[in-house]
Amino acid sequence: MHHATDTFSPADAALLDLLTAPVPPTSNPKFSRRDAALDPLLIAAAAASGPHITRNHYHHDFFPGVMLPQHEGSWDWTKWSPADSKQQRRHLTYVSRQAPRRQRLQDTKENEIDSGDKFGTLKKRRASLGAAPTGDTSAITRATTKPIPVKPVDVKCMARTRIPTPHGPAFLHLYHNNRDNKEHLAIVIDPAQYSETSETPAAVSIPAIRSKTLDAVWSDNETEMDRITRGAYVGKLSPTSRQASTPAPAAPAETSDGVPSPLIRIHSECFTGETVGSMRCDCGEQLDEAIRLISQPITVPSLSSSLPTSTTIPGRGAVIYLRQEGRGIGLLSKIRAYNLQDLGHDTVTANLMLGHGADERGYEIAGAILRDLGLDSGVRLLTNNPDKVEALQKEGMRVVERVGMVPRSWQGRNPNLVENGWTDENAVERKAGATLIGGNAVHGEDLDKYLRTKVVRMGHMLPLWMEDPEQ
Numbered sequence: 396m397h398h399a400t401d402t403f404s405p406a407d408a409a410l411l412d413l414l415t416a417p418v419p420p421t422s423n424p425k426f427s428r429r430d431a432a433l434d435p436l437l438i439a440a441a442a443a444s445g446p447h448i449t450r451n452h453y454h455h456d457f458f459p460g461v462m463l464p465q466h467e468g469s470w471d472w473t474k475w476s477p478a479d480s481k482q483q484r485r486h487l488t489y490v491s492r493q494a495p496r497r498q499r500l501q502d503t504k505e506n507e508i509d510s511g512d513k514f515g516t517l518k519k520r521r522a523s524l525g526a527a528p529t530g531d532t533s534a535i536t537r538a539t540t541k542p543i544p545v546k547p548v549d550v551k552c553m554a555r556t557r558i559p560t561p562h563g564p565a566f567l568h569l570y571h572n573n574r575d576n577k578e579h580l581a582i583v584i585d586p587a588q589y590s591e592t593s594e595t596p597a598a599v600s601i602p603a604i605r606s607k608t609l610d611a612v613w614s615d616n617e618t619e620m621d622r623i624t625r626g627a628y629v630g631k632l633s634p635t636s637r638q639a640s641t642p643a644p645a646a647p648a649e650t651s652d653g654v655p656s657p658l659i660r661i662h663s664e665c666f667t668g669e670t671v672g673s674m675r676c677d678c679g680e681q682l683d684e685a686i687r688l689i690s691q692p693i694t695v696p697s698l699s700s701s702l703p704t705s706t707t708i709p710g711r712g713a714v715i716y717l718r719q720e721g722r723g724i725g726l727l728s729k730i731r732a733y734n735l736q737d738l739g740h741d742t743v744t745a746n747l748m749l750g751h752g753a754d755e756r757g758y759e760i761a762g763a764i765l766r767d768l769g770l771d772s773g774v775r776l777l778t779n780n781p782d783k784v785e786a787l788q789k790e791g792m793r794v795v796e797r798v799g800m801v802p803r804s805w806q807g808r809n810p811n812l813v814e815n816g817w818t819d820e821n822a823v824e825r826k827a828g829a830t831l832i833g834g835n836a837v838h839g840e841d842l843d844k845y846l847r848t849k850v851v852r853m854g855h856m857l858p859l860w861m862e863d864p865e866q
């Protein structure tokens with residue numbers, strides 16, 4: 396908005412007076428503005444007059460309220476007569492419609508409590524730049540004395556579509572939830588369920604990974620076309636083939652013995668790493684690597700003497716993509732944290748200096764999405780982060796195995812770390828790129844620093860690469 400303090404002329408003031416009617420009949424029109432009804436035009440005009448007008452100017456009023464005609468006890472100007480104006484005025488006291496500041500601060504703190512937060516109490520507590528959070532727990536104690544009921548997390552898959560990736564096909568699921576207004580995602584890899592000819596040997600039973608809320612009937616008048624458009628279909632969609640799905644059966648299909656649990660990655664959004672290709676972190680590479688690893692075919696040993704000794708089934712699992720940028724501190728704070736990192740601080744200290752926790756993420760929504768996809772009964776979790784394993788277990792997930800993710804740059808450099816099929820040799824076959832999807836392995840000083848900090852300060856379960864990176 397244009398702030399026109401310097402150019403606010405007497406004519407503008409007169410116009411503002413005119414606009415702020417109703418003007419009561421009075422012998423002294425000088426005071427009429429104070430009693431005028433508040434309307435959007437007034438707000439716009441006042442706001443344009445400069446930043447010294449704050450929102451607080453609109454939260455104060457005479458008592459009984461005179462500004463808002465609908466306010467109980469508001470002054471009825473039709474009853475006004477010049478004779479009693481002075482007497483009436485004397486009874487009006489200037490009061491704030493806001494709660495006292497003490498109470499508003501308290502309310503804000505209580506709103507910030509998130510029971511899923513691993514700190515268990517205050518979600519965000521901003522200290523001034525340069526000051527690490529102090530050990531003052533009095534605010535925490537105050538805030539926790541009055542527990543506020545937290546509704547269980549509910550998610551609904553709003554739409555699903557096929558996404559071809561360099562590693563094979565995936566299904567992108569978009570979720571809404573009752574906790575935040577972000578659109579969290581699940582990238583489901585389960586090619587067996589939509590290939591034209593089943594890739595899964597008949598002798599092996601594997602339940603398809605499907606969203607219960609997506610397959611549910613949303614309304615009585617939902618057409619087949621409505622369902623198909625939002626992704627509630629089975630098999631492959633094509634101009635000649637379409638089949639709407641039916642609601643999930645109460646008892647899902649049994650999984651054959653010997654079939655490993657689906658491979659799951661809980662990934663947090665990283666605009667810089669995934670979209671810009673930043674080499675300050677390994678996030679883009681990790682997302683790519685997760686999709687690649689989940690898509691790898693699986694060898695299942697045969698438990699029946701009448702069948703071959705082993706069978707190969709398509710890879711299956713999901714990446715739950717949570718919109719908690721910068722380990723939950725948001726992109727703005729992450730950008731500031733990067734500048735502090737350039738000044739020599741590591742990723743943990745930079746967060747603390749900004750008044751944030753080292754990691755402010757929550758995994759309740761991830762848990763709810765996994766339940767919706769029927770994956771809560773057993774998953775193999777792709778992570779080096781012990782906090783994630785613990786958080787998911789708290790959400791009721793059965794983590795049957797943790798599968799580590801060794802950064803590509805470390806794998807390529809250390810012959811002892813050539814794991815998961817990732818070597819410099821197969822890197823050559825891949826598209827050149829940065830850390831983006833389908834990209835190559837990258838080396839860099841910033842990236843090394845970031846990875847080392849995760850191991851040394853955040854307890855990530857990775858063998859540290861200690862050699863000189865230039866060798």
Ligand SMILES: Nc1nc2c(ncn2[C@@H]2O[C@H](COP(=O)(O)OP(=O)(O)OP(=O)(O)O)[C@@H](O)[C@H]2O)c(=O)[nH]1
Binds near residue numbers: 662665675778800849
């Ligand atoms: N605050 C902050 N966040 C960062 C920084 N670098 C990356 N991130 C964020 O870290 C998150 C990536 O974490 P994840 O991919 O879930 O991985 P992780 O928790 O480190 O552990 P793994 O599961 O082992 O990969 C994303 O939200 C990134 O935006 C940084 O320097 N500062």
